[in-house]
Amino acid sequence: MAVSNADGCSLTSDVGEYGRNSDGRALKESNFGMKLVNSTLDLPDPSPLPGQDTNFPFYFAADEAFPLMCTIMKPYPKRGLTNRKRVFNGRLSRDRKSVECSFGMMSSKFRILHTTIGLNINTVDNIVKAVCLLHNFIKKEEGIFSRPRGKKGNDDDIEVENEEEPYPRLSNQRRATNPAIATREKLCDFFLTVDGSLKGQKRFCV
Template sequence: MLKHHQMKKSGKEIATDFEKIWNFPNCIGAIDGKRVVIQAPAGSGSVYYNYKGTHSIVLMAVCDAHYRFLIVDVGDSGRHSDGGVLAQSAFGQALESGTLSLPSSRELPCTATRAPYVFVGDEAFPLRTHMLRPYPGRNLPDAKAVFNYRLSRARRIIENSFGILTARWQLFRKPIVAQPEHVVTFTKAAIALHNFLRIT
């Protein structure tokens, strides 16, 4: 059920936008998962039941600095965690195997330190060479607290993208009464229209 879609835009262009607009270098996308709430399909038991107490499918997405969706995997059942959905997705497997054709590392601004290009996510995602998440815990040293603040600013773009999607398409404001495969189609269509409107 999982599908993979990617807009044709270079990683360096995406990273330049994140650095200029959100002050986070080497970022090629913000990633998160959204639960698209559905009416429980007949006979599905707890397959689509999630930790929020609703039934849903998962929309896993990466967006750019302009709230446009770059990569989308939609259709996994809502009971799975964001990290689990990522691991099973085509995007996650390509990220793990190093076959995404990401740009080579570059020096961070005003330093001689080379760093890889990365996606930014929350604590639900694993820390990897090309995946950053916040430092855990509270009362962090200043340098780590500043890092978390700046990562959070960049990461919130995907949450805002989901918010724009939901506000524009009222379909997502209440449980969708349809079979999961149809909800996948509705979600893809809404994302395509969302991107079209953001671009034009």
């Protein structure tokens, strides 16, 4: 299990968990996860989101396999999604692409990851750790996710009707007693504001 930044570099990794165990369990049993749960991880202090006046915690973007926490944002369940929740899920998925690309790059550069490694466990752990370090070194030498000049990204050529119209400000009637749920609701609302929305995100709606 690893944490990747927006540039595709590994910030921390926990190696040695059995693949049959869930991602949630791997997080719970890792030093990183225990510090995150106990609020002893050295994270930046909460600060206001753009255009907002209340503090919001720094968070990690995760998939459905991880627990929802104030510092871990995961998608809404797929069943019964509203358009606002679809936008949130789409934005979170967009953020997680850098992590997916990071693992994809590791696999493409280090062929030893293409198959089962027939070595003792300690050696395998050391190989994986070395791969993470070498990946970061290569990223710093070659640059971050470089895009060929003149080539558009996936979000550059999206046309949306009435894109210039601001998203409506949602009411504050949704009250959640669980702090993690309340944090996700606040972030979901922020993605629908003028300061928090991105061009083309309405494509996630139906």
